[in-house]
Amino acid sequence: MSELSSISRKEQIVEEAANLFRLKGYASATMRDLAAELGIEAASIYHHYKSKEELLEKICFDMADKFITNAKEVNDIYFNAEEKLRLSIKLHVELITENQNQSAVFLSEWRSLSEPKLSLFKQLRQQYENQFMIILKDGEKEDIFDHTDIKFAVLSILSTINFVNEWYKVDGKMNPAEIAEKLSNFILGGLRKKATLNR
Amino acid sequence: MSELSSISRKEQIVEEAANLFRLKGYASATMRDLAAELGIEAASIYHHYKSKEELLEKICFDMADKFITNAKEVNDIYFNAEEKLRLSIKLHVELITENQNQSAVFLSEWRSLSEPKLSLFKQLRQQYENQFMIILKDGEKEDIFDHTDIKFAVLSILSTINFVNEWYKVDGKMNPAEIAEKLSNFILGGLRKKATLNR
DNA sequence: ATTTTTGTCTAACAAACGTTAGTAAAATGA
DNA sequence: TCATTTTACTAACGTTTGTTAGACAAAAAT
Numbered sequence: 276m277s278e279l280s281s282i283s284r285k286e287q288i289v290e291e292a293a294n295l296f297r298l299k300g301y302a303s304a305t306m307r308d309l310a311a312e313l314g315i316e317a318a319s320i321y322h323h324y325k326s327k328e329e330l331l332e333k334i335c336f337d338m339a340d341k342f343i344t345n346a347k348e349v350n351d352i353y354f355n356a357e358e359k360l361r362l363s364i365k366l367h368v369e370l371i372t373e374n375q376n377q378s379a380v381f382l383s384e385w386r387s388l389s390e391p392k393l394s395l396f397k398q399l400r401q402q403y404e405n406q407f408m409i410i411l412k413d414g415e416k417e418d419i420f421d422h423t424d425i426k427f428a429v430l431s432i433l434s435t436i437n438f439v440n441e442w443y444k445v446d447g448k449m450n451p452a453e454i455a456e457k458l459s460n461f462i463l464g465g466l467r468k469k470a471t472l473n474r
Numbered sequence: 475m476s477e478l479s480s481i482s483r484k485e486q487i488v489e490e491a492a493n494l495f496r497l498k499g500y501a502s503a504t505m506r507d508l509a510a511e512l513g514i515e516a517a518s519i520y521h522h523y524k525s526k527e528e529l530l531e532k533i534c535f536d537m538a539d540k541f542i543t544n545a546k547e548v549n550d551i552y553f554n555a556e557e558k559l560r561l562s563i564k565l566h567v568e569l570i571t572e573n574q575n576q577s578a579v580f581l582s583e584w585r586s587l588s589e590p591k592l593s594l595f596k597q598l599r600q601q602y603e604n605q606f607m608i609i610l611k612d613g614e615k616e617d618i619f620d621h622t623d624i625k626f627a628v629l630s631i632l633s634t635i636n637f638v639n640e641w642y643k644v645d646g647k648m649n650p651a652e653i654a655e656k657l658s659n660f661i662l663g664g665l666r667k668k669a670t671l672n673r
Numbered sequence: 674a675t676t677t678t679t680g681t682c683t684a685a686c687a688a689a690c691g692t693t694a695g696t697a698a699a700a701t702g703a
Numbered sequence: 704t705c706a707t708t709t710t711a712c713t714a715a716c717g718t719t720t721g722t723t724a725g726a727c728a729a730a731a732a733t
Contacts, residue, residue, distance in 0.1 A: 284680085300585065302501035306721060318722080319681050327721065383582070386499065424656065431660055434637030435630050442629055457623070461630055464663055483710085505691060517692080518711050526691065 285323050288313060292330040293376035301331055301380070301387040331384065332392055338381035339399040341370055346406035356414030357463065363410065364436055364462070365455040371440050372451040378440050404429055432462055484522050487512060491529040492575035500530055500579070500586040530583065531591055537580035538598040540569055545605035555613030556662065562609065563635055563661070564654040570639045571650040577639050603628055631661055 291312050295304040306327055310317040324330055345366040349359055371378045385396050407429045414420035436458055443454065490511050494503040505526055509516040523529055544565040548558055570577045584595050606628045613619035635657055642653065 300499065300501055302499055303586065305719080307719090315680090316682060318683080318724095321722070322680060325722095387502065423660075427656060428660070430637060430641055431634050431657070434633050434640075438629060438633030441633075457626060458630070461622075461627070504689080506689085514710090515712060517694095517713080520692070521710060524692095 288320060288323055289330060289333055290376070293334050293380050296331065296334070296384050297376045297379035301384045328387075328389065331380070331387060334377050334380045335385045335388060335396055336392075336399070338370075338374065338377050339396065339403070341374075342367070342381075342403050343399065345370060346403055350406065350409075355419070356410055356417050357419055359410045360407075360414065360463070361455075361459045363407065364432075364459050365452065367436050368439055368455040368458065369451045371437070372443050372445075372454070375440055375443065375445075382437055382440060404433065407432065435462065487519060487522055488529060488532055489575070492533050492579050495530065495533070495583050496575045496578035500583040527586075527588065530579070530586060533576050533579045534584045534587060534595055535591075535598075537569075537573065537576050538595065538602070540573075541566070541580075541602050542598065544569060545602055549605065549608075554618070555609055555616050556618055558609045559606075559613065559662070560654075560658045562606065563631075563658050564651065566635050567638055567654040567657065568650045570636070571642050571644075571653070574639055574642065574644075581636055581639065603632065606631060634661065 288309070292304075292309055295309055295312060298304070299308070306317040306320060310320055313320075324333075346363065349363050349366065352359075352362070354362065385393075388396055408425055411420060411423075411425050411428055415423075415425075439454060439458070443451075449457070487508070491503075491508055494508055494511060497503070498507070505516040505519060509519055512519075523532075545562065548562050548565065551558075551561070553561065584592075587595055607624055610619060610622075610624050610627055614622075614624075638653060638657070642650075648656070
């Protein structure tokens with residue numbers, strides 16, 4: 276049982292850390308803040324984690340892992356480019372909405388990582404972005420997407436689907452799947468080749 | 475001349491502060507960092523500004539002012555909704571690319587403001603967002619935009635055009651006007667009513 | 674029953690923080 | 704030239720920071 280409750284405590288600390296880092300920013304959130312939220316003393320945290328930055332690292336890299344796993348899942352399924360893009364967006368939105376705190380840290384607080392973890396993290400992010408580029412390139416070949424600056428499009432897409440985390444509320448009108456569909460329509464409307472009659 | 479050089483020094487401090495706040499985040503950037511960058515001592519800054527937060531406030535509210543001025547300029551010109559949206563996007567992108575540091579602070583570091591300035595700032599942001607909502611509503615009436623969740627669309631648009639600040643480089647391939655046009659096309663493609671034959 | 678492990682505590686540390694006080698130098702105006 | 708204003712300096716302050724050391728209690732394992 277010590278094993279189980281230990282894991283649970285460790286996870287509890289990380290979850291509260293993510294919440295706090297999101298709320299106040301990594302630099303402004305103190306170990307005493309975190310401890311208070313957990314009902315313990317700051318020193319006690321060091322029994323579970325060896326530094327404040329280790330908490331940040333865990334959150335950032337765990338999320339990076341999940342995003343990349345999603346991307347691989349998409350490419351394992353042999354759909355056309357449009358379906359791949361729609362699935363990518365759906366998984367992305369679901370991951371974000373199901374882990375809002377950790378996602379916020381992954382999306383904005385990673386800048387506080389110090390080398391060499393910082394470079395490693397950037398590399399993983401790049402890896403994920405590349406998956407989207409591949410999908411868009413495929414779509415261009417399949418002639419279902421407009422010819423466009425691929426990198427430009429990927430960044431625009433990601434910025435849009437990442438921003439979900441800043442307005443999504445669990446008790447809101449739309450559920451994640453609906454949000455993903457709306458976003459996909461919005462984005463694809465901008466990508467899909469129009470009938471020649473209007474412009 | 476004392477007047478002039480005083481203003482210039484004051485501006486120099488704010489500009490370097492914006493650069494530093496963007497680079498390290500407000501909380502992580504120290505007054506000693508800022509002083510070192512200026513070639514003076516930390517205490518000397520307090521002759522020009524009474525606190526660190528005053529610097530943040532100046533950057534945030536100066537930029538808010540500029541964004542809102544832009545929005546008013548757009549509404550003073552009586553174009554149709556599509557032209558209004560295109561102009562809004564253009565002015566937005568130009569403002570961002572011409573003030574990358576201050577824009578980054580305006581976009582992300584405002585969370586470090588403390589009350590009551592924080593509430594005031596949020597109010598100004600809301601004011602700016604509302605201008606976009608009005609344009610989209612007009613476009614719906616004029617029947618040139620698809621019927622869509624207006625708030626959803628505005629947030630998607632803003633997230634996309636704000637994200638420009640994270641990848642734009644002054645020496646890059648595209649100039650601000652070109653970026654604005656591409657973004658407008660991308661966004662409008664998603665908004666504009668399609669010919670009925672494709673979906 | 675006793676040892677070991679686990680989780681927490683109190684106390685304190687050195688370093689870094691924003692900021693203030695008082696002083697000196699440099700620029701400006703008479 | 705002298706007085707005034709502007710700008711910077713040195714030195715230090717009181718806090719807050721992340722973190723460590725060592726003790727103590729509870730739980731688990733032997």
